[in-house]
Amino acid sequence: MAADAARVHPFSKILNQPRISSKFRTQLDVDEGVKKLRRLILVEGIPSEDDSTLRPRIWKLLLRVNDLNADVFLRYVARGPCPVRDKIRNDTFRTLATDRGFKERVREDMLVRLLDAFVWRSQDRQETQQCLGFTYVQGMNVLAAPFLYTLPSELEAFHCFSTFIEICCPLYVQPTLEGVHRGLKLLDRCLKIVDPELFNYLRSKNLSAELYAFPSVLTLCACTPPLDQVLKLWDFLLAFGVHLNVLCVIAQLLLMREDVMGSPSPMRLLRTFPPLDALPIIGIAVTLVRDLPEDLYEELVRHPYEIQE
Structure with a gap:
């Protein structure tokens, strides 16, 4: 005993x-x-x-998810396809398509059902509350995938995903992808400070974060396999803030720095990042925080959720 x-x-x-x-x-x-x-x-x-x-x-x-109201979820599911079901179906079939473990555990209909329910929920909330509106946008299918894979039920995945989107990164899933584009600009600014030589080399090749880091920022690195490492990285992001994903992307650049700096065509390397290795990425990201000016870091913290005037 x-x-x-x-x-x-x-x-x-x-x-x-x-x-x-x-x-x-x-x-x-x-x-x-x-x-x-x-x-x-x-x-x-x-x-x-x-x-x-x-x-x-x-x-x-x-995520402070305490209320797992089954009636609410089932009511949204019972409404059937949401108004943007076609857009959802255009993306869901290819969600983490190369990951066999994901495909065995998460069926496409589960992903579609969750996203339908989220859109219905958002429509109802807009009608009754003064809050930021949501619909389905590019990348949302990949952001939902880890929740369906990790949580033991669709009900729990729905409530956790909804809370995550509405509280942690609402600007990442606006129709303009405002938070994503701000994150990409912040990535360039942070990289210029932590590694000016690498930043200048990429700029000499006309490469900004918008060109090579869009998928990684949009999906909080969930687009880069393997999934078990994505989940370890998300443990860190859920614990300390999704804004740190920008620094995690920089950490991946630093881990491949020698190859990038030695390549006459670095975009060929950056088009597909190497397999994710969460532990060193997190370790580097944490150290990068200390290298950033306080005002820049505060801007980084707020960019996923604070609307700019």
Whole structure:
């Protein structure tokens, strides 16, 4: 018995504390639990191989998703195809198409159903509340994919995805992709500071982030396999903020810096980034934060959600 207790992972200890696991937990309890989870995610990463329930429970806690209202989800599903179903179907069949594990776990109809429901929800919220509106836009299918893969039910995936979009990165999924384009401009500005030589070399080849980093910023790196590394990177982004994805893309550039600087045609290398390796990318991204001026970092933090005047 003592040996079993000794093997309980620190994540499980935090999640199973009565003040965290109870439905009567206070905001202070949740905040304290989230702080501890963030530290562990940064230092150790979520050991999802040891306990497949850890990542879903942690993602829900990080997103503060408590109310899993099944009636709401089923009501939206019952409405059937949303007004932009054709746009959704144009994208869903190719979502993470090369990942066999994803295709085995997440069927296209699940993805379509979630996105339909999200559009219906957004229409209802616009009619009853003064809030930013949403419809289906390019890239949203890829942003939904990790939630359907990770969460144990469509219901949980729907509520987590909806919260994530509405709170964490609403400007990334506006029709103009405003947040994405701001993120790309910020990527250029950050790269110019942390590695001016690499920045100048890319600019000498007429390469801006808009040309080589659009998919990675649009999808928060979910477009770059393998999926297990995407999930590790998303653990970090959900814990500390999706704005850090911009620095994660820069980290990938730095990891391939020698090849890029030595190539007369770097776009050939940058067209498809190397397979994702979350741990070194996160390590580099964290160190880059210290190299940025405070005002630039504040702008980076706000760009996924704060509308510019």
